[in-house]
Amino acid sequence: MSPRTGGAARTGQYAALVCYLVFLAFPFLWLISTAFKPARELGSLHPTWLPEDPTLDNFRQAFDEQPLLRAAANSLTAALCAALIAVVIATPMAYVMARHRGRLSTAATGWVVISQAFPFVLVIIPLFLVLKNLHLINSLWGLIMVYVVWSLPFALWMLAGYVRAVPPELEEAAAVDGAGKARILVSVTAPLLAPGIVATALFAFITAWNEFFFALVLLKTPEKQTLPVVLTHFLGAEGVADLGPLAAAAALATLPSLLLFAFIQKRITGGLTTGAVKH
Amino acid sequence: MTLTGVVAPQGRKHPPGGPPERRRRDGATWFLVLPALIPILLLSVGPLLYGIALAFTDAQSGRTRSTRWIGALNFQDLLHDTLFWDSFRIGLLWAVGVTVPQFVLALGLALLLNANLRMRWLARALAIIPWAMPEVVVGIMWRLVYNPDAGILNETVRDLGLGDGRDWLTGPATALPAVILVGIWAGMPQTTVALLAGLQNTPHELHEAAALDGAGAWRRFRTVTWPAIRPVALAISALNFIWNFNSFALVYVLTSGGPGGRTRLPMLFAYEEAFRYGQFGYAAAMGCVMVAVISVILAVFLAGRLGGGEDA
Numbered sequence: 001m002s003p004r005t006g007g008a009a010r011t012g013q014y015a016a017l018v019c020y021l022v023f024l025a026f027p028f029l030w031l032i033s034t035a036f037k038p039a040r041e042l043g044s045l046h047p048t049w050l051p052e053d054p055t056l057d058n059f060r061q062a063f064d065e066q067p068l069l070r071a072a073a074n075s076l077t078a079a080l081c082a083a084l085i086a087v088v089i090a091t092p093m094a095y096v097m098a099r100h101r102g103r104l105s106t107a108a109t110g111w112v113v114i115s116q117a118f119p120f121v122l123v124i125i126p127l128f129l130v131l132k133n134l135h136l137i138n139s140l141w142g143l144i145m146v147y148v149v150w151s152l153p154f155a156l157w158m159l160a161g162y163v164r165a166v167p168p169e170l171e172e173a174a175a176v177d178g179a180g181k182a183r184i185l186v187s188v189t190a191p192l193l194a195p196g197i198v199a200t201a202l203f204a205f206i207t208a209w210n211e212f213f214f215a216l217v218l219l220k221t222p223e224k225q226t227l228p229v230v231l232t233h234f235l236g237a238e239g240v241a242d243l244g245p246l247a248a249a250a251a252l253a254t255l256p257s258l259l260l261f262a263f264i265q266k267r268i269t270g271g272l273t274t275g276a277v278k279h
Numbered sequence: 280m281t282l283t284g285v286v287a288p289q290g291r292k293h294p295p296g297g298p299p300e301r302r303r304r305d306g307a308t309w310f311l312v313l314p315a316l317i318p319i320l321l322l323s324v325g326p327l328l329y330g331i332a333l334a335f336t337d338a339q340s341g342r343t344r345s346t347r348w349i350g351a352l353n354f355q356d357l358l359h360d361t362l363f364w365d366s367f368r369i370g371l372l373w374a375v376g377v378t379v380p381q382f383v384l385a386l387g388l389a390l391l392l393n394a395n396l397r398m399r400w401l402a403r404a405l406a407i408i409p410w411a412m413p414e415v416v417v418g419i420m421w422r423l424v425y426n427p428d429a430g431i432l433n434e435t436v437r438d439l440g441l442g443d444g445r446d447w448l449t450g451p452a453t454a455l456p457a458v459i460l461v462g463i464w465a466g467m468p469q470t471t472v473a474l475l476a477g478l479q480n481t482p483h484e485l486h487e488a489a490a491l492d493g494a495g496a497w498r499r500f501r502t503v504t505w506p507a508i509r510p511v512a513l514a515i516s517a518l519n520f521i522w523n524f525n526s527f528a529l530v531y532v533l534t535s536g537g538p539g540g541r542t543r544l545p546m547l548f549a550y551e552e553a554f555r556y557g558q559f560g561y562a563a564a565m566g567c568v569m570v571a572v573i574s575v576i577l578a579v580f581l582a583g584r585l586g587g588g589e590d591a
Contacts, residue, residue, distance in 0.1 A: 017391050017398055024405040030431050031420040047434050092311035119525045121549040122566030125559050126329035149322040152315060181307040210413035212528040217554055228415040243429055250419040254412050261411035
């Protein structure tokens, strides 16, 4: 931080960093630890930090108690379809937003910002009514439609950033050679955008995989519900019923997004920081 | 978990000549825009306007009578609905209670990560966890931590000899602080990363010059670092405030709004009103009030901060 930080200050910095690490890590470690504890240890009044007798029973029980596989399949379908559709329709529009300054891109950017401020309840009630009339309540397709639109703001924003990073000279050269606009987009710009498109799609996937509110409102029967909704069934009506299976199921539900996020994290944070440094 | 505008990659700036001027909007442009524009209009802008319109009706679910236009009646009822204003107050408390400490903590972490410390990679790796986790899992995880018997928090309290511990999430006095702590934890990464990006934008030469002039750490922070990160700091704080005020899943899983409504955020209230009691029009009116008040608060906040100039 400073060119000459003293030894005491250094020590203080490390101490502070360790505090942060503990704060960030300990709830998560506790979740994992709980997931592997046998019922006997969970019932003990003096919980231990680590399971003394690790077991996989909780995972087995979790799958017995709730339709987790089905829920995971539903989540996977919804997130995959939503991410793909969102990226396919957002890329051309992001291109226009990045390359053309006009009322359209101003309006689109404005909408991206404003859409962050809606309380979702204001949108979900009309959506619920509309989807009900279309018989798309309790249907993954209805949810996918909502997810697509819901992920468009950040997809557009991210993709427009990636488009701006592509030198316009390349496109100009292609235009001089007589290529049409769509042609330029497909054969010149899109290949350069590919990593950005993948990152955006993965991000949209994670967001949809994690989403809860829309799924809670729109999906009624357990066969249709996504993983986050099914997880809440473990909670039971009165407080926590079964800590072990609950922890096991929760830990499993995190795994996909955690892995994907680790994969794209550099792109998200890296894109941001290099962009910031280059100004 | 959206983070539009904060963590989007920023492309290079255009060369001084500006972007290539294209022909005005033509067929091809519309062809590119429509696939996204139509869903946006049909499923986002449309429902939003419909939602505002619903606030002026007596719409209810599962009713055979047709919905009537009732003017501002819902809003008049809301004015006198003390439960709603209680939840509104709790929403503001929660939003401020999460946003402010989170900003301070995240700034501290960002400063540490920006310094040349050894465990940076570990901190970065750990910071992913809250960010990538589904909110429902974050809620479940903290319920395990807060669990009165088997939770690690009470065990730590007991180990430290601070008493028997308590039932954090169901105690009237502790419920709101307990969920606020979870909110702070959950949003730390986004805020930290945004601030870190701002910090890496700070010109190093200025820092060194200030240090040579004998400016202490605090002075350097005030005169060099803070002005550089101010725009990012304002943007992320404003967004965090909005997201927190509108948040739902975390508290739904942690307390469902209890005990006795002490953690019932406006979104939880509106959700119950709409989907448990079927009062669509009334719940839509709540949504409208939330938007209106948030807009006013943010306008005041941003106008004051941006226009205030040097106020550190």
